[in-house]
Amino acid sequence: MTVVKGDSMPLSVSQISIRFDEINLAQASLISFQKRLKPGETTWEHAFEIAGRAMNVECLGNAYGYPHGPDNDLMLVLTNMYLEQGCPSGDGVLTTPYELLRSMGRNDSGKSYQQLHDGLMRLTGTTYRISGWIDQAGKGVRRATFRFVDKVEDINLSGTSLNPKTFGSGTKLRVTLARDIAENLRARHLKPVDLDFMLSLPSNQAGIMYRLLDALLFSDEEAQRTQVLTMALVDWGKLLRLSDLTPDRIRRAIDPPHNELIRREFLKSVEYLGRGSAQQVIYTFNAQRPDHPLTPEQLLLVGRIKALGVGDGVAKKFVRASPVTFVEDRVSLAEAILAHTPNIRRSRGAYAWDILADTEARYAPPEQRRTVERQVPVERPSGKAVSTPKLPPLPDEDDQGTLLELTPAEQWVSARPSLRLLLKNQLSDAEFHRLERLCLDGQISASKLFREVSAAAAKKRLVGFVKGLKAELD
Structure with a gap:
C-alpha cells in the first residue's frame, strides 16, 4: 500500500490538482450515502475491518443531522485546500464561500450557499469517535474523538461589522480542521484520489461510492492484483451508512450509482451472488479509465x-x-x-x-510450437489415429512432468495467467473469482485444472468441460 509522505512544504495546485485523501477519513467512511435524513436521525455506529485492522466508528450529529450527500465533496475540497495553502500552523483554511462552491463544481445560487452553510454546520457539529485511527505507519493504532471541522469563522476584512446575512458580500471564511486530521495531513498520511473525476460525477451518491470503492481498492493488495472486490451486500449497506438495510432497498439505492460508474468506465461490471441477506456484490474494476494519461x-x-x-x-x-x-x-x-x-x-x-486478442490459446511461442510438432507422430497408412500432442510442461513440473510440491497459492500464481487466457470468454469475472478462491483454498488443483483445460481446448471440447466446471463453482 502506497502512502504519500514527506515534509510539510506546500503542494502546488499543479502538483496536487486537488487529488489527495487522508487515509483514515477515506477508510472510515464518515459520509452517509443517503440523499436526505429522516427527522431526528442524528447517529450511527459501525464496527468493521479494513486494511487488516479492526475499526469501530461512532457518529453523533446535531440539529442539522450528520454529514451526508454533498458533504462528501466539501470534506475533500477542504482537505486539499489545507494542503495547497501549505498546512498552516493554525490548522485553518482561509477561503470564501464562493471559492468553496467553485472548487466543488457548484453554481453560486442561493440554494448552493444554503447547502454549503448546512454542510459546514454538520461537519462542525458532528462528533466522530474512531477506534483504529492510524497516525503514521508503524506507530500503532489509537482511539480518536474529534469533529472534522473544529471551528468556522466569518471574517469581514474591509469593515468593522459583519453582514447580518450568512455568507454575505465581502465575507471570508476561516475553517479550522481538527488537530488529528491536520497533523496527519502535515505528515502526508495520504492516498491519491481523483477528485476532479469524483466532482464530475452526476450525483453525490456516485461520488461517495467512488471515494469508498477507491479507498477499499487502495487498501486491499489482492483486489489491486485481481481488479475484483467482493462485499457482503448488508455489510456494504452499513459501510455506506444506509439506515434501511433491507437487501432490496440496498440494491435499489446502489444500482443507479453503479450504472453511472460503469458508464464512466471506473467499474467494468457489478454482479450479485446469492439471495436475501446472504447476497454478495462483486465489483470488477477497469484497469484504467480512458481519460487517464498513459504511463x-x-x-x-x-x-x-x-x-x-x-x-x-x-x-x-x-x-x-x-x-x-x-x-x-x-x-x-x-x-x-x-x-x-x-x-x-x-x-x-x-x-x-x-x-x-486471442482468448482461446490458439497461438503458442515459436519454440513451443516446434516442440509440440516434434512430439506429434507422423500419420501412417494403416489409418491409425494420430495421438494428441503432448502438452508442454508447466512451470511447476520437473523434466518428467511430475508435479512439484507447491502450495495451492503457488500453483495458482503459476497457472492463473494461462487459465485467465483460456477461460476469458467462458467464465464471467464473478465465476473466475470463485474459481480463484477454490484454488487458493486447495479445493481445486490449479495445476491439474490447467492441464485439463488445455487438453479440452486442444480436442475442441472446451465448452463441455467448462459446463462441468461451472457446476463445481455453483
Whole structure:
C-alpha cells in the first residue's frame, strides 16, 4: 500500500490538482450515502475491518443531522485546500464561500450557499469517535474523538461589522480542521484520489461510492492484483451508512450509482451472488479509465503494437484494458510469431491483432510450437489415429512432468495467467473469482485444472468441460 509522505512544504495546485485523501477519513467512511435524513436521525455506529485492522466508528450529529450527500465533496475540497495553502500552523483554511462552491463544481445560487452553510454546520457539529485511527505507519493504532471541522469563522476584512446575512458580500471564511486530521495531513498520511473525476460525477451518491470503492481498492493488495472486490451486500449497506438495510432497498439505492460508474468506465461490471441477506456484490474494476494519461511503460507498449501494424486507437484501448505485465506477454508473443512467419496470407496488422486478442490459446511461442510438432507422430497408412500432442510442461513440473510440491497459492500464481487466457470468454469475472478462491483454498488443483483445460481446448471440447466446471463453482 502506497502512502504519500514527506515534509510539510506546500503542494502546488499543479502538483496536487486537488487529488489527495487522508487515509483514515477515506477508510472510515464518515459520509452517509443517503440523499436526505429522516427527522431526528442524528447517529450511527459501525464496527468493521479494513486494511487488516479492526475499526469501530461512532457518529453523533446535531440539529442539522450528520454529514451526508454533498458533504462528501466539501470534506475533500477542504482537505486539499489545507494542503495547497501549505498546512498552516493554525490548522485553518482561509477561503470564501464562493471559492468553496467553485472548487466543488457548484453554481453560486442561493440554494448552493444554503447547502454549503448546512454542510459546514454538520461537519462542525458532528462528533466522530474512531477506534483504529492510524497516525503514521508503524506507530500503532489509537482511539480518536474529534469533529472534522473544529471551528468556522466569518471574517469581514474591509469593515468593522459583519453582514447580518450568512455568507454575505465581502465575507471570508476561516475553517479550522481538527488537530488529528491536520497533523496527519502535515505528515502526508495520504492516498491519491481523483477528485476532479469524483466532482464530475452526476450525483453525490456516485461520488461517495467512488471515494469508498477507491479507498477499499487502495487498501486491499489482492483486489489491486485481481481488479475484483467482493462485499457482503448488508455489510456494504452499513459501510455506506444506509439506515434501511433491507437487501432490496440496498440494491435499489446502489444500482443507479453503479450504472453511472460503469458508464464512466471506473467499474467494468457489478454482479450479485446469492439471495436475501446472504447476497454478495462483486465489483470488477477497469484497469484504467480512458481519460487517464498513459504511463511510460504503456506508451512503449503502444509503440510496439503499432510497429506490428495495429492502429493507434486499437493499440491504446488494448493497453488500457489489462495490467502491463499481461499486455507485455501478449505483445512479446505476437512479435515472436511474426518474426518467425515469413509469409503472411493477410495483412500483418490483422494477423498481429488476432494474436494479441486471442482468448482461446490458439497461438503458442515459436519454440513451443516446434516442440509440440516434434512430439506429434507422423500419420501412417494403416489409418491409425494420430495421438494428441503432448502438452508442454508447466512451470511447476520437473523434466518428467511430475508435479512439484507447491502450495495451492503457488500453483495458482503459476497457472492463473494461462487459465485467465483460456477461460476469458467462458467464465464471467464473478465465476473466475470463485474459481480463484477454490484454488487458493486447495479445493481445486490449479495445476491439474490447467492441464485439463488445455487438453479440452486442444480436442475442441472446451465448452463441455467448462459446463462441468461451472457446476463445481455453483
